[in-house]
Amino acid sequence: MARIIMHLDMDSYFASVEQQATLSLRGRPIGVTGKPHEHSIIVAASREAKRYGVKSGMANWEARRFCPSLTLVSGKAERYIAITKRFLSILKRYTPLLEVFSIDEVFMDVTQEAARYGGPVSMARLIKDEFREALGRYITCTIGIASNKAFAKLIVKHHKPDGIGKLRDGEIPSLLEKIPVAEVCGIGRRIEMRLTKVGIHTLGDLGRTPGWYLKQEFGIYGLFLKEIGQGRDPTPVVPYTTIASVKSVGHSKSLPPRLRSFDLALLVLRGLCDKVGRRMRKLGYVGRTVYFGFRLGSVGPHYGKQITLPFSTDDGEAIYDACLATCQKMAIHPPSISQVSVSVHNLSEKRCLPAYLLEEDQRRERLNNVIDRIRDRFGESAIITGETLLFKAIPEHVGGFSQGEEWEF
Amino acid sequence: MYQLICQPVDAYVLYKRGAAHPIVRAFRWKNRRFDITSTDLVYPEREGQTLFLCYTVSSGKNQFRLRLNTNRCLWILDSIDVEG
Numbered sequence: 001m002a003r004i005i006m007h008l009d010m011d012s013y014f015a016s017v018e019q020q021a022t023l024s025l026r027g028r029p030i031g032v033t034g035k036p037h038e039h040s041i042i043v044a045a046s047r048e049a050k051r052y053g054v055k056s057g058m059a060n061w062e063a064r065r066f067c068p069s070l071t072l073v074s075g076k077a078e079r080y081i082a083i084t085k086r087f088l089s090i091l092k093r094y095t096p097l098l099e100v101f102s103i104d105e106v107f108m109d110v111t112q113e114a115a116r117y118g119g120p121v122s123m124a125r126l127i128k129d130e131f132r133e134a135l136g137r138y139i140t141c142t143i144g145i146a147s148n149k150a151f152a153k154l155i156v157k158h159h160k161p162d163g164i165g166k167l168r169d170g171e172i173p174s175l176l177e178k179i180p181v182a183e184v185c186g187i188g189r190r191i192e193m194r195l196t197k198v199g200i201h202t203l204g205d206l207g208r209t210p211g212w213y214l215k216q217e218f219g220i221y222g223l224f225l226k227e228i229g230q231g232r233d234p235t236p237v238v239p240y241t242t243i244a245s246v247k248s249v250g251h252s253k254s255l256p257p258r259l260r261s262f263d264l265a266l267l268v269l270r271g272l273c274d275k276v277g278r279r280m281r282k283l284g285y286v287g288r289t290v291y292f293g294f295r296l297g298s299v300g301p302h303y304g305k306q307i308t309l310p311f312s313t314d315d316g317e318a319i320y321d322a323c324l325a326t327c328q329k330m331a332i333h334p335p336s337i338s339q340v341s342v343s344v345h346n347l348s349e350k351r352c353l354p355a356y357l358l359e360e361d362q363r364r365e366r367l368n369n370v371i372d373r374i375r376d377r378f379g380e381s382a383i384i385t386g387e388t389l390l391f392k393a394i395p396e397h398v399g400g401f402s403q404g405e406e407w408e409f
Numbered sequence: 410m411y412q413l414i415c416q417p418v419d420a421y422v423l424y425k426r427g428a429a430h431p432i433v434r435a436f437r438w439k440n441r442r443f444d445i446t447s448t449d450l451v452y453p454e455r456e457g458q459t460l461f462l463c464y465t466v467s468s469g470k471n472q473f474r475l476r477l478n479t480n481r482c483l484w485i486l487d488s489i490d491v492e493g
Contacts, residue, residue, distance in 0.1 A: 021450040021465045023472035023490045024411065082452035086429065136449055378457045 002169060004120050005237065006108040007144040007152035008091070008127070011161035013104035014044035017083055018073050020138035029054065030071045031063050043075055047161060080104075083135060088240075090130050094123065099237045107149055109237040120145045124164045148233035153185050172231035177204040184228055191218070191225075203229050246283055250291070250343025251275050257338075265294060265337040266327070270320050271388050272342045277316030280344060281372055286312035286353060287344035292323040294332075295339035304341075305330065312348060315364055319344060412489045414438075420475065420484040433464055433475060438486055443468040463487070 010016070014032040019025045029049035031042040042063050045054040052067035064070055084103050091098055094117075097109035110120060117123035124143040131141060144156035146167040159165035167175070180202055182192040194217065200206050206214075206229030214222030227233060238244075251272045255265065269292065280287065288311070293304030307322050323342065326332075356362045374383045421435040430451050435444045449465040449472065462477040472490040477483070 017450070021452075023449075023467065078454055079450070079452045083450075089429075379455065382457065 002111075002147045003109060004111045004114050005146055005149050005152045006110055006120065006124065007101075007146075007149065007156050008106045008108065008141050009144075009153075009156045009160075010087075010104035010139065010141045012044055012046050012050070013139075014075055014080055015046035015049070015073075016139045017079055018076075019046060020136040021079065022073075025071065025073065026138065028071055029067050029069060030073055031060070032075045033060055033072050034075060083139065086134060087131060087141075090134060091127070092240075094127065096239060096241070097237050098240050100240050105153075107152070107237045121164060121166055128162075128164070149235050149237065150184055150186070150228055150233035151231070154179065154183060157183065169231075175203075176207060176229070176231055177202055179203045181206055186224070186228075194218075203231075205229070207231070246285055246347060248343050248345045248347065249276050249280050249283065249285065249287070250341065251279075252339060252341030254339045255337065260336045260338055262333055262335070262337060265340050266324070267388060268340045269323060269342060270385065272340060273320035273323065274316035274385060274388075276342055276344055277314055277319060277368070278372065278375070280314040280347075281350075281368060284350050285347040286314045286350045287347045288312045289346035290319050290322050290342070290344055292326075292342040293340075294334060294337045296334045297336050297338060300336075300338070302339075303332070303334070305332075308346070312346075312353060314350060315368060317364075410491045412491070414486045414488055416486050418475070418484050418486045420477075422484075430462055431477070433466055436473075436475065436484065436486065443471075443473065 015030055018030060018032060019027075025046075027048065028046070029052060030046045031049055031054060032044045033042055034040045040060050042054060042056055042058045042060065044056055045058075045063070049063070049067055049070055052070075054063045054066050054070060058066075060072060080103060088098070088100065088106070091106060091108065095108050095110050095113045099107040101107055110123060114120040114123050117126055124145065127143065128141065131139065140162040142156050142160045142163045142165070144152040144154070144159065144165045144167070146152040146155055147169055151167050151172065155165040155167045181187050181195050181200060182189070184203065187195075195201075195206065198209075198217075200209055206225055209226070209229065211223060211226045214226050216222070218225060224233075253268050253272060255268065289306060289308050291304060291306045293302055295302050305323075305326050307326050309318070309322055313319065319342065356365055371383055416438065419437040420433055421437075423432040423434055425432055433445055433448065435442055437443075445466045445468055447467045449467060451462060451464050454461045454463050454476070458480075460479045462479060464475040464477070466473050466475060470491075474487040474490075476485045476487050478485065
């Protein structure tokens, strides 16, 4: 029996939530952005703005050039998380095989359930009706139905906005010849360039390419490409109840042009290490390998360094100390830094490790626990390090440090 | 036209069985009753340990933002957005 996979994608999600929330934004071109200054980017554009050519990822100044009447709105994460939680609670009633792909995208395996609702298309209509009732008429979604995940996602693109698209198995062979490889989720710009170099432009071309060649070029991923090229995607829908193992915990931050000095980058790094430590403690992990990196200049190269600690830690300060010591040892002092990132790898579960022996480590652990409890109760910015406080511009100009809620569903 | 208000109001609320949040039917502000014609959006907002439930509601052609302080059970009219 062929699988019935649904892919549900919310239309212009953040922008439509803002339009639903605010009367004066309805019917107007709006762009949801981090901070409404020129150097921030558009996270989501409303349908009206998209008509002018405004796209997600565009810089605000660029979007304004396309659409001078564009209204910029600061994104409010709590709103979007609340709406996502609400639509997920609706979808969970339709099937337990629900994979949360992102904040506004969901895969559902409705092979068993579709017949109960009179087929997948009428099931999709019911879902859309229920969404309209529960979320409001401005928050709409597009649903793609196919026998696998890749093609369900692909068909959504062709039925946006507010549509339902169904792809029958018989239609796939003719479609393969028309669809460029880059349209498939999982084929990025680099893979596309490598495929184009050897004359593979469409999915049909990909399907005709020998499997051994793709495996030789792309490793195990080549076999996935071959399957996609033949209209198949065996990837299962991973239910939301499955707990994925954590491989690394990391954060990164872009800096606005006037705040790109090395000293500030170190303060931002301090804040990021703190965030990484807090998340690790929340997840119950400790890690030994620390990676930190800087993007030099506005579009310059990325400089990164990996350090393996002699012990596993979940302490933000220990992570920062390791980064700082490496910076000093390597005499790293670039004049301009546009992005800072830090991540911890080589993770193990904290409960599997023995308790700290040294009094200093125990004291540090107790302190972190108290800080976590204060933050749980009063918010993330309730207690911060003195170092971060020194540079008062950080919470003001660099978004993200004060946002407490994690994107968990 | 958007206007910030931040004033406590009396609210007529229905606690419906099975509903995700209380449903606002009307509110009274400046001795005038505003009947809610549609609830546009409801979402939680946290200020420290206080959880607020924010309601964006419409009454006729006007839109109001109400906030319920769940700790003190206090309704606040946050802002008005009047068409035109």
